[in-house]
Amino acid sequence: MQIWNSAITPFLIPIFIAPRSIPFKEDVIRGEEVSSRLLTAKGLRLRYFRLPFLHAGSNIETKRKFEEFLAERGYRIAPVTIDNSEWIFARAYEKALVRGDKQMAERVAEAYIPYMEKKFAYFEQQSMALFGYEMKQVLLLHANALNADYFDKLARMIKKRGYEFISLDEALTDKAYTSPDAYAGPGGITWIHRWAITAGKDDDFFRGEPRTPAFVMKEAGITAE
Template sequence: MAAVLAAGVSAGAQQIAFTWDDVPVHGPLPAGETRVEIGKKLIATMQAEHMDDAYGFVNGVSMEREPASEPMMKDWRAAGFPLGNHAWSHMNLNTAKLEDWEADVLKNEPVLEKYAGSSDWHWLRYPYLAEGDTPEKRDAARKFLAEHHYKIAAVTMGFGDYTWNDPYARCVAKNDEAAIAQLESSYLDAAAQDVDFRRAMAKALFGHDIPYVLLMHVGAFDARMLPRLLKMYREKGFSFVTIEEAEKDPFYRSSLDPSLPAEPDSLEGAIAAKGLKMPERPKMSLDVNGMCK
């Protein structure tokens, strides 16, 4: 199912592709919630916005550790949302041996074959966005991905949404509604500042916006905040597209085809490679990690 423009946004609006890491388990469970309920909230919100092709990147070990999370995978696919590979155990390529990381990617494939079926699950999101701690390891990993017919799910937008999930669970446990309200406002503020930061980088590099790929996580606070987050992006002029549509932009050329020589696949990397001045990074409006301890 193709994504469509959100109501009230013009056809010329800026584009963003939502992608979700750590399916089906991310972060602590607040009291009274389940992984399945979190998934249902995310799915219902995206369906209401016609975001029918948002990829979820899977760590198969999650279902081994939390068997009760498996129905979330079934719900995700029943709703028509695609799945991609995030490596079985979320292994960090920078710190792991290359052969161990490759085995971890392949170990995840039976899970994808089971749940994703004939859909295109040959998209890989590097765990921790770690692409190899040396040029040689990065090139070897790209060669492996090309041989196994993968495309790389690059990231060009992200505000560290995962940061809010731990303190949210603590604040729920303490029934601290005032603190939760602070978490909510700081989350939206961080996302809004991140938009301005990423757009400033794109304009420094290209003189114009590109379609952005947003990294999100399937946490409880993300599910709570998603309706308001989408409203914020709409108010900033964004429409929602698929990762396939976003990565048609020339910036993502080497991500779509890992057999090509590696090029910077993040805006920060491209700014550094060109020796341009980095725009001022957003500053957190709240010490989120210190909340409800």
């Protein structure tokens, strides 16, 4: 298992869109404290940084400055190619459990694996459309009650699609990860779409991405993905 630093802060968005943002840099440094101690005890060190909410910065200047800051601290940004709204399912699942609504929790969970399989199929197709082959994918998941209860089923689905679980180091040997990325903006999006935007793909390329079911959105109290 690899541990990544991912500085999460309630002030992330207003801080990160401002160039020369010292407070956000301080959040990154604070995020290293516990993780570094854990890794040092095992003879390891932090090497990857996952952008919170996958936000790279609202403009190229901010993006480049933050990338330079991370590089100076020895980080490589951990890209994500299979982005998804698993966190919305997790919120809906937890809310149902907290109020004792087992039926709703099961309904959310039953929709989770089919949704994730549709996401896999979509990004496999996107990889083929952009690169002409199925690349080594990086899946974004979070530690939560939903995955604690259903990760076995999720893993079986992934393996049925022909995948093996590999390290991030190995995944990043795929030549796709050397593709130019000039995306900057308010959205936290998959790297496949960043590369596609940089390559000048039109709107048709991005169509068809699976959406979270309306009842899950409602249960989670989320109005937009």
